[in-house]
Structure formats: C-alpha cells, structure tokens
Amino acid sequence: MIHLKNVHKRFRRPEGGWFDAVRDTTLHIKAGEIFGLIGFSGAGKSTLLRLINLLERPDHGSVNVDGRDLTGLSAAELRRARQNIGMVFQQFNLMANRTVAANIAFPLEIAGWSRADIDQRVAECLDIVGLADRAGHYPAQLSGGQKQRVGIARALAPRPHVILADEPTSALDPKTTQSILDCLQDINARFGVTVVIVTHEMHVIRSICHRAALLDAGEVVELLDVTDKQVAARSALAKSLLEAA
Ligand SMILES: Nc1ncnc2c1ncn2[C@@H]1O[C@H](COP(=O)(O)OP(=O)(O)OP(=O)(O)O)[C@@H](O)[C@H]1O
Ligand SMILES: [Mg+2]
Structure with a gap:
C-alpha cells in the first residue's frame, strides 16, 4: 500500500552544509495497518511521514502509495493523489x-x-x-x-485510503489521548483506512499499532511487531523507549 524505497531527504543547515534527516530508507506499510513511526526528537519521524504525501520531496528514492509512484506525478495529478491521503x-x-x-x-x-x-x-x-x-x-x-x-x-x-497523523495526541492529557487513539482505531477497523502515526511514546504504539518502525538519526533501526499489546524489542534503543513508557 505504501512503499518507500531508498528515500533520502537532506536539509540545508542554517550555518552551512547539509543535514541528512532521512537516510536512504526503505519501508513497506500494508493496506489496513496502523503503523507507528517512533523515535526520539530529531530522529526524522515527521520528515519521513511528510515524504509519504510529498509534503517533503525526496532527494532520491521512490514513494509509492496505492500503486502509484507519487514522485512521477504532475502538480495536478499530485493534488488529486493527495485527496487519498488525509493528514492529522x-x-x-x-x-x-x-x-x-x-x-x-x-x-x-x-x-x-x-x-x-x-x-x-x-x-x-x-x-x-x-x-x-x-x-x-x-x-x-x-x-x-x-x-x-x-x-x-x-x-x-x-x-482517503490513508491517514497520516503526526503526534496527534502530544498536546492532550492522558485520558483524552486514549479517546483519540480509540477514535483512530475505530476508523481503521470500520473503514479499513491505513493509518501511519508518528509518536515518541511507546504506549501509543502498544495501544493501537499493529507494527512500528523505530527511527534513529534518519534510519529505520528496528521493525517492532506488536502482538497481544506486547512489544518485542531487540535493540537497546527500543528497550530504552519501552522503559520510558
Ligand atoms: N525544513 C527543515 N529545514 C532544516 N532542517 C530540518 C527541516 N525539517 C527538519 N529538519 C531537521 O531534520 C531533523 C529531523 O527532523 P524531524 O522533524 O523529522 O524529526 P522528528 O523525529 O519529527 O522530531 P520531533 O520528535 O522533535 O518532532 C531535525 O534535526 C530537524 O532539525
Ligand atoms: Mg516531529
């Protein structure tokens, strides 16, 4: 459903030179999944999310959503394609x-x-x-x-077939957070909308995600499988996020 292949995004640093926010990243998200992007601040989560609807255009690599390579579309075609990708x-x-x-x-x-x-x-x-x-x-x-x-x-x-949500609960208290997560889960279950959610909190991943990618310094360092609300974390970074949760 969403196939990011070797996507790379770098930004010009104000002080000169370049900063690689997303490094040559490949990620496949299945239709109907609730997929999390988790990592500490500056890991590149928002940039990776914004690459999915080309709010950020990759320096190289391809972005395929629903069978179409978005990087090859004209401006008018891209506007239409974006109607298929909601954002929160x-x-x-x-x-x-x-x-x-x-x-x-x-x-x-x-x-x-x-x-x-x-x-x-x-x-x-x-x-x-x-x-x-x-x-x-x-x-x-x-x-x-x-x-x-x-x-x-x-x-x-x-x-839309896809909803992208960038930290949709970070401005909310814990009880409200859960009700918003429930709302996203309900929409996913009822309408089959694929949801990609950015968070820096493992409890969000545990609560509603089927799978998640752990990002560090612009790279996916681990794919997390969420089964029976347990997250099997292998890397030290994933474990530290689990402990912080
Ligand atoms: N438009 C931009 N111009 C320059 N640098 C940018 C731009 N957008 C992001 N960056 C840099 O790229 C890196 C990754 O940013 P990004 O916003 O993707 O991280 P994040 O994981 O979403 O962080 P946070 O949890 O703080 O939201 C950061 O170092 C950030 O300063
Ligand atoms: Mg962010």
Whole structure:
C-alpha cells in the first residue's frame, strides 16, 4: 500500500552544509495497518511521514502509495493523489473563523464536491467522531480532544485510503489521548483506512499499532511487531523507549 524505497531527504543547515534527516530508507506499510513511526526528537519521524504525501520531496528514492509512484506525478495529478491521503496534526491546524462543519467541509470544497454531497459527508464524519452536536461551534469553543476529533473528521472527509497523523495526541492529557487513539482505531477497523502515526511514546504504539518502525538519526533501526499489546524489542534503543513508557 505504501512503499518507500531508498528515500533520502537532506536539509540545508542554517550555518552551512547539509543535514541528512532521512537516510536512504526503505519501508513497506500494508493496506489496513496502523503503523507507528517512533523515535526520539530529531530522529526524522515527521520528515519521513511528510515524504509519504510529498509534503517533503525526496532527494532520491521512490514513494509509492496505492500503486502509484507519487514522485512521477504532475502538480495536478499530485493534488488529486493527495485527496487519498488525509493528514492529522499535533496542533490540530483548524481554521479559527470557520465552524466545525465548515472546517470538515473545507477539503471537499477544494476537491469540487457539490453542496449536497458535502453536507451529507460532513454530517457522516461528525457522527463518526462523535461531534454531531458541535457542528455550528467554532474551534475556540472546543476542548483539545474535540479539536482533534474535528481534525480527524476533516482528514477522513474525502474518503482517503490513508491517514497520516503526526503526534496527534502530544498536546492532550492522558485520558483524552486514549479517546483519540480509540477514535483512530475505530476508523481503521470500520473503514479499513491505513493509518501511519508518528509518536515518541511507546504506549501509543502498544495501544493501537499493529507494527512500528523505530527511527534513529534518519534510519529505520528496528521493525517492532506488536502482538497481544506486547512489544518485542531487540535493540537497546527500543528497550530504552519501552522503559520510558
Ligand atoms: N525544513 C527543515 N529545514 C532544516 N532542517 C530540518 C527541516 N525539517 C527538519 N529538519 C531537521 O531534520 C531533523 C529531523 O527532523 P524531524 O522533524 O523529522 O524529526 P522528528 O523525529 O519529527 O522530531 P520531533 O520528535 O522533535 O518532532 C531535525 O534535526 C530537524 O532539525
Ligand atoms: Mg516531529
């Protein structure tokens, strides 16, 4: 479903020279998986996630999602392909001057849906995330957890096959965190959406992921299999993350 092959991303350092944020990385994520990207700060998790929808373009390597190599698409083709890849952000990224319903409608407006189709889909998505009674509220009137539910509904609205989530619970308290993880798990189970979730916390991996890649200095250093909520960690780095959890 998602095949990253030898992807490499380097950034120019402000002080001169280059920094390799993702190093020649190959990763295969299966359809219907909840896949975690875990590692300490600066490991390259967000960069690797953003390579999946080409928010970052790799210096080399290929990014194949749903059977298409995204690096070979024209700008218009890429815009269409991205409708198949929703994104959820740590800080929610909602539009303050739009209601909950209008935030969820936004990607559908961009994609040219009819008003009737938009209204129906927004109502469905509000229902899925449990916010049917908040349609007319503004983001400032919502709790953090409710804001993230809107973020998830907005990502889900165009019926994507993939949702990318970058630390979606890092701004939330533990109880709210679990409810947001449950919401993502529910969407994965009900609609078969493949979820890629970035986190620096092993409990997030344990809670909802089927598999995870442990990143260090821009490389995948271990693939973790999560069976019966136990993580079999081999490397010292994985063990240290487990102990920190
Ligand atoms: N646009 C950019 N320009 C320059 N350097 C960048 C850019 N984006 C990321 N980096 C650098 O690349 C490295 C990896 O960054 P990335 O954001 O992918 O890490 P991360 O694992 O998501 O970290 P965190 O847990 O802190 O979010 C970091 O050293 C970061 O400073
Ligand atoms: Mg990050």
